Amino acid sequence: MGQAKIRLWRILINTAIASAVVPNMSRVKVYRRAGITIGNDVRVCSGVWIDTKRLTVGSKSFINHDCRISNLAHVTIGERVSLASRVMITTEGHTMVDPERRAGPIVASPVFIGDGTWIGAGAFILPGVTIGPGCIIAAGAVVIKDCKPHSLYAGVPAQWKKDLQMDSD
Numbered sequence: 001m002g003q004a005k006i007r008l009w010r011i012l013i014n015t016a017i018a019s020a021v022v023p024n025m026s027r028v029k030v031y032r033r034a035g036i037t038i039g040n041d042v043r044v045c046s047g048v049w050i051d052t053k054r055l056t057v058g059s060k061s062f063i064n065h066d067c068r069i070s071n072l073a074h075v076t077i078g079e080r081v082s083l084a085s086r087v088m089i090t091t092e093g094h095t096m097v098d099p100e101r102r103a104g105p106i107v108a109s110p111v112f113i114g115d116g117t118w119i120g121a122g123a124f125i126l127p128g129v130t131i132g133p134g135c136i137i138a139a140g141a142v143v144i145k146d147c148k149p150h151s152l153y154a155g156v157p158a159q160w161k162k163d164l165q166m167d168s169d
Contacts, residue, residue, distance in 0.1 A: 009034070013050055020046035039079065054091075057081075058115065073108035078115035078133065089113075089125040114149065123158075134164060 016022070017030045024043050032038055036050065039059030047066040054071045057063070058079030065085045069075055073091035077083070091111055097104035111125055114133030119125070121139040131137065132149030141158040152161040 009052075014048075018047055018049065022046070045085075063087075064121075071111075072106065073110040073127070075110065076112045078113055078117065080116045081113055082118045084119060084121035084123070084139065086122045087119050087125070088123075091127045093127050134166070136164065 013031070013034060017027050024045075027044055028038055028042055031044070031050075035053035037056040039057060039061070041060045042057050042062070044057075044063045045065040048063055049068045051070050052072065054074045055069060056074070056076045058077060058081065060079055061077055061081040063077075063083045064087070067083050067085070067087045068089070070088070070090040070092060075089055075091060089111055092106050092108040095104035095107055096102055107127075109128030111127065112130045113119070113125070114131055114135065116133050117131055117135045117137070119131075119137045120141065123137045123140060124142045125131070125137075126142070126144050129143050129146060131143065131147045132151070134150040135147050136152045137143060137147070137158060138152065138154030140156070141154050142156045143153065143158040145157075147153050147158070148160070150164045150166050152164055153159060154161050
């Protein structure tokens with residue numbers, strides 16, 4: 001994507017369409033037309049920032065206010081996933097180089113969030129992470145490695161705390 005297209009994307013998607021005055025249904029329609037894959041009955045609140053169209057959001061998922069999805073690689077958000085406010089997902093980082101400048105070239109790895117997962121407010125999901133279905137990621141957690149299904153993770157860095165009940169009895 002050229003610089004002019006990137007600027008246009010950011011103005012349209014992350015400013016105009018992310019505005020609180022735009023209804024959810026209209027926001028989702030524009031996202032689909034921009035090339036983002038979005039399932040049915042998805043709610044995306046105002047203030048959400050999405051860097052590129054490399055995003056899939058499953059049906060009945062919810063993305064709360066002020067989330068940031070920095071997606072040079074693909075981000076997949078499963079069905080019935082809830083992202084609380086200010087969740088950050090990034091697919092990119094830098095290679096480490098010499099002492100003169102430690103941040104080398106950008107590298108990107110996809111992120112996958114399984115069905116039914118709940119990500120707490122202010123959590124940060126780093127590149128290359130797979131979060132299994134049915135997980136809870138606690139508020140403020142920094143997820144640096146894969147999370148096994150139906151488990152609670154919390155802390156910096158996020159650590160397994162316990163397995164979660166698999167059925168709703």
